[in-house]
Amino acid sequence: MRSAPLLITLALAAFGARADGQTVKFSVNGMVCAFCAQGIEKRLVRMPETGPLYINLARKVIAVEPKPGQRIDVDKVKAEITEAGYDVTQVETVAQSVADIRATMKRK
Amino acid sequence: MTRATGAATAACAVYAACAAGLLAWPLAATALPMGSLGTWMLMGDANAGSRDLSANYAITPRDALGGGLARWDDGGRLRETAGLNYTRLVRRWNLPHAQANLWFVGQAGAARLAGGEGAGAAAARAPFASLAVLADYETTRVYLGGGLRPLRGGDGLRWDTAWARAGFSFYEAEYDEVQPWFVLEAKRERGAFERKSLATPMLRLIHRRFFVELGGNRDGGVFNFMFNY
Numbered sequence: 001m002r003s004a005p006l007l008i009t010l011a012l013a014a015f016g017a018r019a020d021g022q023t024v025k026f027s028v029n030g031m032v033c034a035f036c037a038q039g040i041e042k043r044l045v046r047m048p049e050t051g052p053l054y055i056n057l058a059r060k061v062i063a064v065e066p067k068p069g070q071r072i073d074v075d076k077v078k079a080e081i082t083e084a085g086y087d088v089t090q091v092e093t094v095a096q097s098v099a100d101i102r103a104t105m106k107r108k
Numbered sequence: 109m110t111r112a113t114g115a116a117t118a119a120c121a122v123y124a125a126c127a128a129g130l131l132a133w134p135l136a137a138t139a140l141p142m143g144s145l146g147t148w149m150l151m152g153d154a155n156a157g158s159r160d161l162s163a164n165y166a167i168t169p170r171d172a173l174g175g176g177l178a179r180w181d182d183g184g185r186l187r188e189t190a191g192l193n194y195t196r197l198v199r200r201w202n203l204p205h206a207q208a209n210l211w212f213v214g215q216a217g218a219a220r221l222a223g224g225e226g227a228g229a230a231a232a233r234a235p236f237a238s239l240a241v242l243a244d245y246e247t248t249r250v251y252l253g254g255g256l257r258p259l260r261g262g263d264g265l266r267w268d269t270a271w272a273r274a275g276f277s278f279y280e281a282e283y284d285e286v287q288p289w290f291v292l293e294a295k296r297e298r299g300a301f302e303r304k305s306l307a308t309p310m311l312r313l314i315h316r317r318f319f320v321e322l323g324g325n326r327d328g329g330v331f332n333f334m335f336n337y
């Protein structure tokens with residue numbers, strides 16, 4: 001029972017971090033192969049605010065979740081994807097985590 | 109012998125073995141010839157008649173510099189080259205469900221010829237250069253590609269290659285899963301002493317930064333690979 005307050009605090013902290021920094025989904029034209037995606041992933045994981053990341057080649061979607069307490073700089077991510085050689089056609093901020101997006105897209 | 113000297117000797121032996129392995133490797137032409145900015149691309153092709161190995165580094169989103177070694181057989185005469193490569197992504201089309209590219213690859217360096225046109229059986233050394241144009245079109249399920257690569261050098265060195273490839277993947281794969289493809293390559297090679305056409309069915313496996321092709325034709329087995337880092 002003594003650990004209950006600690007667990008509640010951690011849960012609130014996690015919830016707060018997610019609400020503070022939302023996941024951003026990028027639709028990317030031309031991202032059709034693993035080598036294409038690997039080049040983009042390599043650039044995005046180097047960004048200090050990047051937390052979990054999910055790439056779906058069939059839907060040409062990259063979902064980036066920020067680390068706790070941070071935000072995704074959309075323009076910065078778009079610039080990285082463009083510099084890797086691809087075109088961002090749509091950006092969407094969503095309340096889902098990357099894990100939820102991965103689970104949803106894998107079910108479809 | 110001290111422990112340090114022994115370690116140095118062992119390191120030298122490993123280095124020499126790796127260098128010998130590289131020199132013995134035959135070279136080829138696969139899919140995308142360079143990675144994204146700041147990425148190393150290591151490529152190798154091996155079959156009964158030729159081998160090559162090359163590496164390049166993308167210095168801009170559209171340009172890569174590197175080097176390569178190649179060895180092939182032209183009508184029973186061994187040809188070996190070592191050169192510097194320049195790869196240029198001339199144009200990329202990012203389509204909603206596909207990607208298409210036009211590439212230029214130039215190479216220049218030194219060649220070693222066992223039995224040049226004029227020199228008979230004596231091994232000769234000569235400069236060489238090649239200019240290749242490659243094009244590809246790819247979706248997550250379909251691949252089409254092809255290229256032309258004329259190579260010329262001193263002492264009658266000539267080796268022209270033209271190829272076309274078509275393939276399909278067996279199923280849609282997640283980025284972190286292995287994706288298997290069937291690819292058929294038609295290749296025409298023309299040297300100073302030999303001309304031949306080859307049809308090669310291959311199984312291609314792609315997983316994140318690894319790319320491997322295994323196949324066979326009337327000359328024997330084929331193994332191609334790419335590694336993107």
